[in-house]
Amino acid sequence: MMIMLLFLLLLLLSSSLITSSSLPYLNVDGFSWAENLCFDGNGNLFVSDWRRGEFWRIWLSDDGKSYEKEVVLTGDFKHTGGMQVNKDGTIIYAGVTYNNDSKAIIYWPTTNSNNTYSTLTETNHQPNGLAYDYNKNIFYYTDEGFSKKDAPSGGTLTAYDVESKKFTLIKDGMDAADGLWIDLNNNKLYVGLVMKKNIVVFDTTDNSLIDTFQGLSSLSALNQIDDLTLYTTTDTANLTNTRIVAADWLHKDIKVFDLAGTNIESFNVDASTGAHKLYEPTSVRWGKGNGFDENSIYVTEGGGIESDGTSRRVIQITMSRK
DSSP: OHHHHHHHHHHHHHHHOOOGGGOOOOEEEEESSEEEEEEOSSSOEEEEETTTTEEEEEEEOTTSSSEEEEEEEESSEEEEEEEEEOTTSOEEEEEEEETTSOEEEEEEETTOOSOOOEEEEEESSOOSSEEEETTTTEEEEEEOOOSTTTOTTSOEEEEEETTTTEEEEEEOOOTTEEEEEEETTTTEEEEEETTTTEEEEEETTTTEEEEEEOTTTTSOTTOOEEEEEESSOOOTTOGGGOEEEEEETTTTEEEEEETTSOSOEEEOOOGGGTOOOOOOEEEEEEOOSTTSOTTEEEEEEOOOOSTTOOOEEEEEEEOOOO
16 A cells, blocks of 8 residues: 555656646747846746846746746846856845946845845946856856946956955956856856957966967857857866857857867747847756756847837857757
């Protein structure tokens, strides 16, 4: 009798599990300028809307047939930017610009239900890209440098040590530094320069510059790297072979290429999914956690002019990892 009950229980549990092959295609609109996204690994996708100064949560519905969304945080924010999550996926960190033009890194629990947050630190610049080395409790953030008031040196990469509360300017003069991706396993930090289309790589053990790679520089002026992530595990023996996935903002697609700037592939949305055109992509991340496909890239769309616009989306592009 006990064996029969255990069998029935296992059968019930297995029938209720939602596998990646049975997941619906994610195509969620309602944003004016979706700027960044991150997964908490616990069934939630968080998105910042730069234009409206909002943060959203997206999750799979209980019946597993669609995705739901809600605003989880809004306030005295003029703009919202880069996002990161802590190691166990319980806290979201994000860069903001307040209505009075002051800047900060803020944080809130992923279970936030009362629209509250705390300030980790005020910053000199709007954190466009944000990366968190939770092994050292250090945040890295970029500023594009378009505003002389914000970054007179033309774009910066800065580190903030949470324990010592110390800021360190890692590098200035970085023309349009934006997207960030940190490889904790290999102690490497990748910075994308939007206008130059270069990838600058740093060693996070001492924050030294490793090299600058041409990225998409061989392509036209329409190709601009807004955000990036690794396509495969870093080749520590020869970084030029490292494959990158990048949001090509102005060209309106996703690029996969090696740091040598060769073997460039373009991935746009599949028209059969109903998302017939990809608008200005601003961030790109691999799916993570229950309800999301780990062999899909999830992309935010920006470029919306009006704060009340709702046409920009978070969409999914399936592209199995090599």
